[in-house]
Structures are given as structure tokens and as C-alpha cells.
Amino acid sequence: MKASSLSFQAAVLLGVVGMLWGIVMAASGDHGTMPAHAHLNLLGWVSLFLFGIFYHLHPAIDRSRLARVQSGIWIVATAVLTVGVALVHTGRPIGDPIAAVASLAIIADMLLFGWLVLRRERIGKVAGA
Numbered sequence: 001m002k003a004s005s006l007s008f009q010a011a012v013l014l015g016v017v018g019m020l021w022g023i024v025m026a027a028s029g030d031h032g033t034m035p036a037h038a039h040l041n042l043l044g045w046v047s048l049f050l051f052g053i054f055y056h057l058h059p060a061i062d063r064s065r066l067a068r069v070q071s072g073i074w075i076v077a078t079a080v081l082t083v084g085v086a087l088v089h090t091g092r093p094i095g096d097p098i099a100a101v102a103s104l105a106i107i108a109d110m111l112l113f114g115w116l117v118l119r120r121e122r123i124g125k126v127a128g129a
Ligand code: HEM
Pocket: 018, 019, 020, 021, 022, 023, 024, 025, 026, 031, 034, 037, 038, 041, 042, 045, 046
């Protein structure tokens, strides 16, 4: 599967879960887990969809294993971060180290994405594109 397809499909899935979460918060009047909802949507729906657009615009990167790995790590780490933050905000401190590990994975994965972007820019310059 291309990295863009993986990103788009997972983004929609995480977006649907994030929005259902928002509807449950609104309907119940309990906004206690708001940061988990916010980050599930922002990392899972918005950021992942943006990665998908970038990969789709650069077919050579889109077909690479590294891009799929970047997208896959983001998906898993976002899910783990969301669970960790939700645990913290429902009074379970065990969520704290879970969210901490996931956040480090997310920033490392962002650096990996940055490297893919930079590499593409360099290759583009050499090829005169
Ligand atoms: C069906 C869709 C959605 C519903 C029903 C919903 C509902 C909510 C609710 C009830 C809150 C708590 C507000 C508060 O306590 O002040 C909230 C906060 C938030 N939501 Fe959503 N949401 C939805 C979709 C989204 C999406 C798609 C995003 C991001 C792309 C998003 C980002 C946020 C953010 C960033 C906050 C925190 C806002 C703040 O700091 O005050 N939400 N949402």
C-alpha cells in the first residue's frame, strides 16, 4: 500500500473516532477528556491527512517503505497518546508515562518526516526540478 493511501484511510478513521468522541462530550456535557479528543483530531485527522497530501504529491517517496513506516508510526503513536491523555484526564496517572513515550515517538517520527522532505528537496535540486 502507498504511504498516501495508508495516511488518508487512517486519517478518516481516526477523524471519525475523534468526532464521535466530540459528540459524546457535547451530549454528556462532560468535557473532561477534551485534550485527548483535540489531539486525536489534530494528530490523527489533520496532521495525517497533510502527510497523505505530501506523499501523494511526491510519488517516488509515496512508494517508499520509509514513508509507510513514518505513516505507520504516526498512526500507532497517535492512538497510544490519545489513550494516555484520556487516562490522565480521567484520574489515572498511569496514562502519564504512556503519553510521554508516545509523544517522544511522535516527535521522532516528525523528524523522520522532515528528513524525507529535506531529502526530496535536495534530490529535486540535483535533478533541476
Ligand atoms: C463532530 C465533530 C466534533 C465535535 C462534536 C466536537 C466537540 C468538541 C467539544 C464538546 C469540545 C470541548 C469544548 C470545551 O470544553 O471548551 C471540543 C474541543 C476541541 N475540539 Fe472538537 N469536536 C469535533 C471535531 C473536532 C475536530 C475535527 C477538531 C480538529 C481538527 C477538533 C478540535 C478540538 C480542539 C482543538 C478542542 C479544544 C479547544 C480548546 O482548547 O478550547 N474538534 N470539541
